[in-house]
Amino acid sequence: MSRYVFEYAPLTNGNRQRRLFWFFTVLAVFIVIINVLAVNRLYVSPSPLDNFQKLNSLSSVYKSSYSVRSDSIPFDIPSKEERAVLTTIYSESYYAGVLTLGHSLQATNTSARRLLLYIPDRLSPQTLCRLEAGGWELHSIPRIPPPAGGKGVYPRFLDQYTKLQIWGLDKVGVKTVLYIDGDTLVRQNFDELWSLPFNFAAVPDVYTDRRGFTTSFNAGVMFLRMSSAVMEDMLSKIDTAKYKRLDAEQGFLNVYFAMQVIRLPFIYNANLALKRRSPGLWKALEPDMRIVHYTITKPFSETRTHRDLDAAQAMQMQNNMLREQGHADGGLWAEEMGWWDAVWRDTIKTLEYQC
Template identity: 25%
Template sequence: MDQGRRVVDSEKVWASLITKTSYLQGLLTLHHSLASSGTAYPFVALYTDSLPQEARAIIAARGIPLQRVDYLKPGGGGRDYKADPRFEDTWCKLSVFSLTGYERVVLLDADMLVRRNMDELMELRLDEERRVIAAGHVCSCNPLRKPHYPADWVPENCPFTSRHADPEAAQTEGEDLSTRPLGLLNSGLLVVAPSAARYAEVLARLETANAGWVFPDQELLADVFRGRWVPLPYVYNALKTLRWRGVHDGIWRDGEVRNVHYILSPKPWADADGGKGNEEETYRWWWAADRERRAREEARGIFDALSASQMRLDRPSL
């Protein structure tokens, strides 16, 4: 199938990859939140052959266009992601560069929730030299002290730590890209101008992927586009952990956040209690959006496992 074709009549689109049913509820609620933001651009669900037909039918029933992409993995097999199984399919996100039928694609992870309109990303200047893609930074604080994370992932090396002295600037500016891990991106939101040349560049590096990479696609992207990506302020990819007390709550502003990213586990749809402690408020946002989505779907006559809040598909393997 030609990934260079369009499935919508627009040169610029939002997109999200889905490879398994465990992220289906997340994708539907992401789409709902994006539409509720008043965006002028369509949303496309990118899927691989691993996604069951039942899930594709649920997506199509909501009027969401589907576009097939290739299932990608490293040439030599790469690292074993038993410690973080959610990363097993994230190589497939690299297929966004193959979507040459579009002038601009903003790729969003399915575990995100749009809180404010961010159509300005469709007009963000990119070029072929120093601004090839745009993304937000990783948070290298490792607040859960995961033992398999890199040793240099400590608060003093985190790009967001340097913003504590000027929280207002953090709402509108990214950080310096000069040193590791400051030079690493979080691939939850990617602003991309697809091209055959960029896709070939990415695939070539995928063939020789470093088995030591803890974070698959985003370490590859940071390697391929080192010094050539635009750092976005945290508000476009607001990692849920930034809001945690003692992490980066000093720069977080609820009213400024455009898009929340529910990294790590549990995902909101796998936590019917709505989160606890640090996560309670942000999970409340997600569940409110999910309830609104289901109510609107049922008003349109859509009744299935997800519209009726009776999800019986496989839960995330986290």
């Protein structure tokens, strides 16, 4: 009778290595997938409409006020005294930006009041004097603190909820506002906006990463109508609404006005991200640009201030800053820095003997 002997040899080194290779390969793929999902959740949050929350009952179309809905009330365009171009300043670092913005508004003959909201004790008397001499109507406002003590809010946006104070300006006789950030420059008159028959309008946002063009809006330029009641309603909901806290007030406003916002063309908020995302689009927009928004890079320093500098030192600091920014990214922003520089120099010349 034949005798078969079966021998069970132990795993060879080669087999063990192959199994370890596939184990770590699968593990690595799993880790990559988890990280991609985490990054998507962090940076590619749902649009305000995908994340829709019924936070208000406002109408998109203007009737007479937010509380009146009668179709018999005719639409009226606010007078020059009832409309305002408005910006905010929370620190000395935006002094040069706001001063230059004010001069650009004057140069383009904007037919509206120019209001500047600021937090008391944040600006020196000389800065306030210069800003007022530059044509800004100054209004001090209390700071609105971020919800949850600022947890989850990007540090440089911790004062930004104060922007919600804008809606309370009906108390000083303002009916309609075009809000623009202090890091913008007005290149052409935009008086056509005052005839908009809507309650809230803004420009769609754009990013240089994979998010690209979005349905959300950028809160750096907003057309809106005043209502202290709306302001109080917003303040009661900033703690409970679900939005990306990293984006501070812009994240909140996007979910609050998600259903009512009218989207304006990019010419009213020519965000520098547009140029990096689509140079061809940027070039096509240039002839009609009303407002340029220096988002990616600033023509002034956000960390240094002019508080302790004389006029010559301030000008030298600004010149150095513009030279650096003009050469950044291979000179990508040289032309846009030149636009701002021309207005800045004219601003300083005009205010040379003021304050």
